[in-house]
Amino acid sequence: MSVEAGHFALVLAFALALIQSTVPLLGTRWNDRRMMAASGPVAITGFVLTLIAFAALTLAYAQSDFSLQNVYENSHSLKPMIFKLSGVWGNHEGSMLLWVLILTLFGAAVAAFGENLPPSLKANVLAVQGMIGAAFFLFILVTSNPFARLDPAPIEGQDLNPVLQDIGLAIHPPLLYLGYVGFSVCFSFAVAALIEGRIDAAWARWVRPWTLAAWVFLTGGIAMGSYWAYYELGWGGFWFWDPVENASFMPWLAGTALLHSALVMEKRSALKVWTILLAILTFSLSLLGTFLVRSGVLTSVHAFATDPTRGVFILGILSVFVGGSLALFAFRASALTTGGLFHPISREGSLVLNNLFLTTATATVLIGTLYPLALEAVTGTKISVGAPFFNLTFGLIIFPLLLLVPFGTMLAWKRGDALAAAQRLLGAAALALGAMLVTGLVSEPRSIFAVVGIGIGVWLLAGVATDLALRAGLPRAGFGTALHRVAGLPRSAIGTMLAHAGLGVTVLGLVGALAFGREAVVAVKPGEQVAVGAYTMRFEGLSSEPGPNFSSRIARFSLLDAAGSPHATIASAKRFYPVRRMPTTEAGIRTMWLGQLYVSIGEERADGALVVHAWWKPLVTLIWGGALLMMAGGTLSLLDRRLRVGAPSRRARPVAAPVPAE
Amino acid sequence: MTRKGKRITVIAGGAMFLTAAASLTVYALGQRASYFFMPTELQAAQLDPGQRIRLGGLVETGTIKHGASTDVFFSVTDNERSVPVSFHGILPDLFREGQGVITEGTLGADGVFVADSVLAKHDETYMPKEVADGLKAKGVWKAE
Numbered sequence: 001m002s003v004e005a006g007h008f009a010l011v012l013a014f015a016l017a018l019i020q021s022t023v024p025l026l027g028t029r030w031n032d033r034r035m036m037a038a039s040g041p042v043a044i045t046g047f048v049l050t051l052i053a054f055a056a057l058t059l060a061y062a063q064s065d066f067s068l069q070n071v072y073e074n075s076h077s078l079k080p081m082i083f084k085l086s087g088v089w090g091n092h093e094g095s096m097l098l099w100v101l102i103l104t105l106f107g108a109a110v111a112a113f114g115e116n117l118p119p120s121l122k123a124n125v126l127a128v129q130g131m132i133g134a135a136f137f138l139f140i141l142v143t144s145n146p147f148a149r150l151d152p153a154p155i156e157g158q159d160l161n162p163v164l165q166d167i168g169l170a171i172h173p174p175l176l177y178l179g180y181v182g183f184s185v186c187f188s189f190a191v192a193a194l195i196e197g198r199i200d201a202a203w204a205r206w207v208r209p210w211t212l213a214a215w216v217f218l219t220g221g222i223a224m225g226s227y228w229a230y231y232e233l234g235w236g237g238f239w240f241w242d243p244v245e246n247a248s249f250m251p252w253l254a255g256t257a258l259l260h261s262a263l264v265m266e267k268r269s270a271l272k273v274w275t276i277l278l279a280i281l282t283f284s285l286s287l288l289g290t291f292l293v294r295s296g297v298l299t300s301v302h303a304f305a306t307d308p309t310r311g312v313f314i315l316g317i318l319s320v321f322v323g324g325s326l327a328l329f330a331f332r333a334s335a336l337t338t339g340g341l342f343h344p345i346s347r348e349g350s351l352v353l354n355n356l357f358l359t360t361a362t363a364t365v366l367i368g369t370l371y372p373l374a375l376e377a378v379t380g381t382k383i384s385v386g387a388p389f390f391n392l393t394f395g396l397i398i399f400p401l402l403l404l405v406p407f408g409t410m411l412a413w414k415r416g417d418a419l420a421a422a423q424r425l426l427g428a429a430a431l432a433l434g435a436m437l438v439t440g441l442v443s444e445p446r447s448i449f450a451v452v453g454i455g456i457g458v459w460l461l462a463g464v465a466t467d468l469a470l471r472a473g474l475p476r477a478g479f480g481t482a483l484h485r486v487a488g489l490p491r492s493a494i495g496t497m498l499a500h501a502g503l504g505v506t507v508l509g510l511v512g513a514l515a516f517g518r519e520a521v522v523a524v525k526p527g528e529q530v531a532v533g534a535y536t537m538r539f540e541g542l543s544s545e546p547g548p549n550f551s552s553r554i555a556r557f558s559l560l561d562a563a564g565s566p567h568a569t570i571a572s573a574k575r576f577y578p579v580r581r582m583p584t585t586e587a588g589i590r591t592m593w594l595g596q597l598y599v600s601i602g603e604e605r606a607d608g609a610l611v612v613h614a615w616w617k618p619l620v621t622l623i624w625g626g627a628l629l630m631m632a633g634g635t636l637s638l639l640d641r642r643l644r645v646g647a648p649s650r651r652a653r654p655v656a657a658p659v660p661a662e
Numbered sequence: 663m664t665r666k667g668k669r670i671t672v673i674a675g676g677a678m679f680l681t682a683a684a685s686l687t688v689y690a691l692g693q694r695a696s697y698f699f700m701p702t703e704l705q706a707a708q709l710d711p712g713q714r715i716r717l718g719g720l721v722e723t724g725t726i727k728h729g730a731s732t733d734v735f736f737s738v739t740d741n742e743r744s745v746p747v748s749f750h751g752i753l754p755d756l757f758r759e760g761q762g763v764i765t766e767g768t769l770g771a772d773g774v775f776v777a778d779s780v781l782a783k784h785d786e787t788y789m790p791k792e793v794a795d796g797l798k799a800k801g802v803w804k805a806e
Contacts, residue, residue, distance in 0.1 A: 344671075344672055356676060356679065360679070360680065360683045363683075364683065364686075364687050367687055367691075368687075368691075371691060371695075372695070381697070382697070383695045383697050383698065384695065384696050384698065384716055384766075385691065385694070385695045386696070388690075388694035388696075388714075389690045389691065389694040389695060392686070392690045392694055393683075393687050393690045396686060397683055397686075521731075521732045521751045521752065522731065522732060523731055523732050574755070582755075582756070583755040583756070585755055600752060601752075602732075602751075602752030602753060603752075605728055606728075611732050611752055613751060613752045
């Protein structure tokens with residue numbers, strides 16, 4: 001019964017989305033306050049209905065109700081409960097349902113937290129949000145219904161792809177979608193502003209928190225996905241420039257640009273038109289990502305052509321929303337008043353440069369991702385554009401941006417002094433050059449990438465430290481005063497520093513893992529040793545152990561200390577999932593300080609030897625540690641009083657320490 | 663500098679940057695993308711020495727041999743011609759005789775393809791799309 005209730009709730013949610021996309025819009029036309037005010041309750045009810053549908057599907061998975069085709073194809077009664085639940089979004093239909101659930105969640109959040117928004121803006125934003133919702137509800141109901149029944153019901157399910165039976169699947173897609181879909185709010189705000197033909201600094205203040213929230217989630221989603229691929233695939237890599245990865249990376253790059261341009265708009269009322277365009281582009285890239293991943297076009301251009309309903313449908317949604325919003329932009333953008341002027345050498349100028357680099361980098365990734373598809377569709381030639389292309393183009397474009405980050409934060413608004421900024425950064429530059437020199441002299445093997453990479457990482461971190469010291473008034477002010485001042489800094493300022501420091505930390509992690517990593521591929525028999533980097537492991541032997549829905553062969557290795565006695569064990573395994581007749585590799589990972597020893601096992605050979613691929617990856621944990629810092633920075637900025645909608649109307653709390661003028 | 667002059671400088675700077683980025687992208691697409699071949703096509707292909715390509719086909723039955731240490735040798739075939747491949751490392755979980763496979767690397771002067779990565783299909787039902795298309799074109803594709 002609950003399944004039918006869920007199905008019904010989904011149909012109702014679609015009907016409500018149609019109301020949400022029309023009534024408030026007409027309300028703003030006819031200046032009818034009640035019609036505009038309807039948007040809020042409708043958005044919240046739509047979310048509740050979608051939640052009911054999602055809960056019904058989840059219940060079916062929890063109960064292993066194989067009369068549902070979706071459950072039959074993607075679940076198994078022996079699967080552990082956590083993977084039954086995360087399996088809800090481990091397939092096309094369920095993941096689209098999660099997509100709309102999050103979309104309506106954001107709509108409901110705008111309705112709930114936007115009480116201070118001008119009524120017409122709120123009505124328009126929710127109307128656009130409703131249109132996106134209606135399109136995707138229709139997509140789900142027509143082409144990807146998760147509630148389709150099977151009759152007669154099979155006794156057992158076909159199980160979920162074993163690679164997806166991992167805690168990573170429980171966390172990664174929801175985080176990623178919270179980011180992806182979160183940008184829909186920015187898009188709706190942008191389109192609403194175009195519909196109204198009016199935009200001001202307050203608009204940017206309303207949009208920034210949504211951009212920040214989406215960005216924080218997307219950062220987490222990408223980092224989580226990268227770590228998941230790293231430990232689950234057993235290839236030792238953490239980023240493959242795979243089209244699916246690029247699909248999430250492009251909105252992140254554009255979203256990062258949007259964060260920075262919205263800052264200029266909020267502070268200085270400049271870059272209005274550009275910010276609107278970026279908001280549209282960022283969500284368009286999210287839609288493009290959804291299309292790439294969900295249409296089947298990546299598996300094969302021809303698969304898309306042979307089973308066209310889904311692909312054509314999403315392509316239709318993509319064209320309507322991207323084309324429609326860009327057309328609206330073309331008609332209305334000129335009506336938006338342009339804002340304050342500024343000198344090229346200023347904080348605004350540096351943020352414009354930031355946007356130039358980030359959007360160009362996004363364009364490169366976009367071209368690299370779509371070019372093979374276009375080429376195959378047009379000429380039939382098959383090429384693969386992978387890491388060699390992206391490392392060269394993206395690397396060269398992002399490099400100057402990383403160099404400029406500390407400069408930008410030193411420049412004043414409106415008119416900056418490049419020379420003074422350079423002088424302040426002298427210490428940081430000396431530190432970075434010193435680190436490069438040491439890297440060049442000490443490191444083995446010596447490479448330009450390592451030297452430059454370490455330099456950039458240290459430069460970014462030292463830049464943040466300089467910024468912090470200057471704001472604290474060091475070295476002139478005493479240490480006590482400085483601490484007081486730091487405590488009194490606005491949260492968004494600390495957030496910026498944390499995020500930029502996170503960037504530096506990630507760069508150091510990338511350099512450590514890529515330039516200083518060691519690997520060894522050997523065939524060993526029990527008792528024999530594997531040496532990688534400075535570490536030596538002894539292969540202790542293989543054992544077989546059953547799992548809940550798989551069997552596994554576990555290889556145990558002892559980590560030997562300098563004296564040759566074991567002080568730790570690393571276990572790496574091959575699992576076999578009988579339902580899908582599919583083996584997987586479980587890498588053995590031991591974290592030591594910031595680096596990781598990573599062991600992956602291959603086939604057992606006829607002579608009793610086991611093929612082992614081992615990596616020592618120094619600093620590798622910093623890659624994800626840096627992402628966590630960026631998330632922390634974004635969250636801190638989000639908590640800044642200034643960004644809370646309606647905060648100015650409340651009385652400021654008494655502040656403990658005097659806040660220095662910025 | 664006049665205000666107009668400044669504006670022209672800024673626009674020219676931006677345009678130069680974009681041009682540089684565009685040329686870089688075009689260059690990299692020409693140099694860093696790797697082409698895909700089936701064994702028969704490889705016979706006729708004009709390759710630069712050391713050019714990275716992808717070779718796809720089926721793992722020919724009875725050709726998998728383990729050499730010293732972790733070296734593996736096998737042949738990739740499209741049922742018309744076959745190309746010997748050497749690889750050093752761990753083969754993917756689903757690497758088996760008669761299965762579709764894509765290898766990436768360079769063709770040596772002795773006609774042996776030296777692969778540095780081997781990709782097999784991800785699950786029981788998935789065949790690498792290039793391989794499936796290539797086999798269909800040859801008429802030897804059998805739907806599983």
